[in-house]
Amino acid sequence: MPVKRYDSSIVDVAPLGQPLKFEFSGKVAKNRFYKASMAEDLASWNVEDLEERGIPTKELIELYRVWGENEWGVIATGNIDIEFDMLDAIGDSIITPECPFSGPRFEAFQELAKAATAHGSLVVGQVTHPGRQLAARIRKDTISASATQHPPKNGIEYAKPRAATKEDIARVVDGFAHAAEYLDKAGFDGIQLHGAHGYLIAQFLSETTNQRTDEYGGSITNRLRLVSEIAREIKRRVSPDFIVGIKVNSVEFQEKGIKPADTRILCETFQELGFDYVELSGGNHEDIGWGTKKDSTAKREAYFLEFVRDVVPHLSKTKKILTGGFRTTAAMVDALDILDGIGLGRPAAQEPRLAADILAGKVASAVQPVDGVVDDVWLSLSSAGSQMVQIVRGQEPFDLSNPKLAESFKKDLAAQIGKIIAANGSLEIRGFPELSDPDATSHPYGVPY
Numbered sequence: 001m002p003v004k005r006y007d008s009s010i011v012d013v014a015p016l017g018q019p020l021k022f023e024f025s026g027k028v029a030k031n032r033f034y035k036a037s038m039a040e041d042l043a044s045w046n047v048e049d050l051e052e053r054g055i056p057t058k059e060l061i062e063l064y065r066v067w068g069e070n071e072w073g074v075i076a077t078g079n080i081d082i083e084f085d086m087l088d089a090i091g092d093s094i095i096t097p098e099c100p101f102s103g104p105r106f107e108a109f110q111e112l113a114k115a116a117t118a119h120g121s122l123v124v125g126q127v128t129h130p131g132r133q134l135a136a137r138i139r140k141d142t143i144s145a146s147a148t149q150h151p152p153k154n155g156i157e158y159a160k161p162r163a164a165t166k167e168d169i170a171r172v173v174d175g176f177a178h179a180a181e182y183l184d185k186a187g188f189d190g191i192q193l194h195g196a197h198g199y200l201i202a203q204f205l206s207e208t209t210n211q212r213t214d215e216y217g218g219s220i221t222n223r224l225r226l227v228s229e230i231a232r233e234i235k236r237r238v239s240p241d242f243i244v245g246i247k248v249n250s251v252e253f254q255e256k257g258i259k260p261a262d263t264r265i266l267c268e269t270f271q272e273l274g275f276d277y278v279e280l281s282g283g284n285h286e287d288i289g290w291g292t293k294k295d296s297t298a299k300r301e302a303y304f305l306e307f308v309r310d311v312v313p314h315l316s317k318t319k320k321i322l323t324g325g326f327r328t329t330a331a332m333v334d335a336l337d338i339l340d341g342i343g344l345g346r347p348a349a350q351e352p353r354l355a356a357d358i359l360a361g362k363v364a365s366a367v368q369p370v371d372g373v374v375d376d377v378w379l380s381l382s383s384a385g386s387q388m389v390q391i392v393r394g395q396e397p398f399d400l401s402n403p404k405l406a407e408s409f410k411k412d413l414a415a416q417i418g419k420i421i422a423a424n425g426s427l428e429i430r431g432f433p434e435l436s437d438p439d440a441t442s443h444p445y446g447v448p449y
């Protein structure tokens with residue numbers, strides 16, 4: 001059965017092949033494609049020995065080698081955490097303030113950077129702290145802007161947060177800054193702060209989670225203080241040509257959540273702070289907003305485009321990248337009228353070659369998953385995860401446009417969820433679903449469906 005792609009009118013893709021210069025660092029991406037961050041769950045993991053966690057493995061490096069040979073202008077890594085036990089997810093890479101600029105962890109990060117940049121892509125490490133979005137099975141307590149616990153969602157119980165003290169905040173600032181220096185020394189081109197999707201930085205930015213009455217809460221200037229301190233400390237420690245970027249929500253779907261008018265102020269501040277780029281996204285664990293629930297979104301393709309129109313004209317130096325929902329070259333080229341780069345997440349797991357194939361004129365759009373996949377966060381997260389594992393194993397990622405394979409994946413996901421429930425909080429259980437349909441694993445990498 002041939003792969004089904006989104007319909008796209010045929011457009012000149014030359015604008016997507018234009019280099020992109022980052023003003024503050026002076027670094028130049030070879031084109032406008034931005035491989036968005038996707039947590040890979042492929043770093044080392046040890047339940048007992050915390051310091052054995054989060055080292056990039058050969059498999060993780062292989063994944064970046066593959067993206068590195070496929071013409072992505074910028075490749076962002078999945079979340080890198082700054083504590084051994086405050087993780088976005090099991091299997092994330094980790095750099096804590098205690099990690100030295102030498103030894104097996106450092107060498108593994110060096111190898112990853114080398115693999116990703118071997119053909120001229122830039123690589124940025126995305127660094128994060130989960131704050132209140134820490135799963136309670138990883139650790140029972142955590143820090144956040146305020147002591148507002150995340151309600152259980154999709155079967156996940158969240159850790160109990162306390163309002164971060166000044167000492168906690170100093171450790172967070174040091175954690176991000178050390179990670180930046182570490183990545184710089186390991187050969188990365190830059191760092192991206194994860195300030196979106198409801199993680200710690202976003203918890204400080206958003207009034208939903210920040211009820212502080214000190215200098216870190218209240219006015220938007222105060223809510224920006226954490227990220228300003230992080231940015232200044234990073235700039236103090238890294239080389240002048242190191243890219244500093246941030247991912248931030250253009251919108252959160254809660255009453256007191258980030259609104260586009262706030263995003264404008266945030267972005268103007270990011271420019272004053274010397275951020276090379278801002279990647280705009282949306283949503284958080286409570287409502288992620290990746291999908292086409294609204295008809296208008298389906299027609300427009302990129303989920304958050306309507307929210308960023310008022311934001312982007314105010315940025316002259318900081319480059320604007322939008323991620324979420326881009327699938328056709330027609331929409332991507334159109335969006336470059338107001339944006340500088342096009343972020344792609346799930347399509348880069350389905351087709352690591354997508355950027356190269358679009359630029360070579362081989363395809364005009366991404367593979368179109370069967371109905372129901374894109375709007376189902378767990379289904380699309382975990383299918384992209386299983387596809388990343390396939391790439392590492394030398395398999396062509398299974399075709400999500402094929403109803404039989406998509407249906408079989410749903411069963412594999414249900415089986416994986418069953419295993420997690422049966423494990424009753426055990427930290428031994430990790431990983432994306434294993435594929436049971438032999439047709440899902442029968443194509444060697446590079447042999448398309």
Ligand SMILES: Cc1cc2nc3c(=O)[nH]c(=O)nc-3n(C[C@H](O)[C@H](O)[C@H](O)COP(=O)(O)O)c2cc1C
Pocket residue numbers: 036037038039040077078079126194196197247281290323324325326343344345346347380381382384385
């Ligand atoms: C498997 C998977 C893991 C993800 N992990 C991260 C992450 O670590 N950091 C992040 O900022 N976004 C993460 N995302 C979100 C993507 O970067 C992107 O914002 C989202 O997939 C929407 O873009 P898309 O429609 O092109 O997939 C992840 C997405 C997927 C599918």
